[in-house]
Amino acid sequence: MLDASDIRLLMLHFLAQSPAHGYELIKSVEELSKGEYSPSPGIIYPNLTLLEETDAISVVDAQASRKAYSLNKAGSEILAESSEQIASLIQRLSSMAVLVNNRNIPDVEKSIHNLRSALNLRLSQENISQASLDKVIAAMNEAAEKIASS
Template sequence: MKQDPAFSCHQDSAPRGGCGGRRKRREKMLDASDIRLLMLHFLAQNDAHGYELIKSIEELSKGEYSPSPGIIYPNLTLLEELDAISVVDAQASRKAYTLNAAGRAQLAEQQPQVEQLIERLSSLAVLVNNRSIPDVDQAIHRMRTTLNSRLAQQDISPETLAKVVEALNAAADKIAAS
C-alpha cells in the first residue's frame, strides 16, 4: 500500500519527536536539500527574491507548508557559494537570484527528486481542498472534539482506552478501504 505523502514521517524526524511528536508538519516536511532543489526549480522558471521563493513553495501546497526565512536565506547563500545561483543586481536593495549553469546541471541531475517534492507538496494542496468540504470539515471537527473530550477524563480506564483505540483503528481501516 502506497503511503500518503501528506501523512508520512520524514526519515530524520524520529529523533526529534517522530510523527507522534508535537512538532508542526512544516518543521519536518522538507529538509534543507529538498528546499534547495525547490529553490533551483523555481529559479529555473524566473529570477526571484528569497521572499518570492518562500511564496512559490507555499503556493504549491496551498499554504500547508511555508519554509521559514531561516531556511531560505542561508540556503540562497550556500547555493551562491556553490556557484549554482548568482545575484542579478548586486546594487539592488533586495537581492534577486538567477540560476547558473551549475544550478541547471544539478537540477537536471536531480529531476526525479524534484518531481517527487512537487508531488508531495501538491498532495497537500489536494488535502486542503478536500478538508474544506463542509461535510468533511464537520466530521473531522466532531471526531476531534469527541476524542479530546473522552481522553480529557481524569480516570479513564484501560478498557475504555482500548475501546477508543479500537474504534479509531476501525474508522481508519474503513476510510482506507473506501
C-alpha cells in the first residue's frame, strides 16, 4: 500500500501537528483511511529509529516508558520539500475512507456478495472447460468496464 518513504512522510506530517508515540502514529494513519489501511509496528518503529538517527525527529522524554517523538528542524525541512507528495498520500488514504463508506451501502454490499458467491461457486467446480472459463473471464471484464465507465 505505502512504501517506507511514504510512511516516513506521513509520520513527519502527524508529528508536525503534535508529538506522538509510535502506536498513536499507527492509529492516525488508520483513522485517515477509516481502518482500510493500518501500518504494522514492523514498519513504524524502524522508520521512527531512522528518522531519529537522521535528526528529523527527537524523543520528547528519554526517561518515559513509552517514547513520544517530536519534529525537529530537519523534519520540518523534509515536510516543506515534500508537501505535494504528502498531499497526494493524504488524498490516497482519504479516498480509501470514501471507498469504505460506499462499499458499506447495503445494495453495494449485496451485489459484491452475490458476485463473489457466484464466482466462487463456479470456480470451485472441477474440470471447468476452457469455454466456461472464457465466459467467466469475459463477464468479469465486461462488468469491470461497465463499473469503471458508470
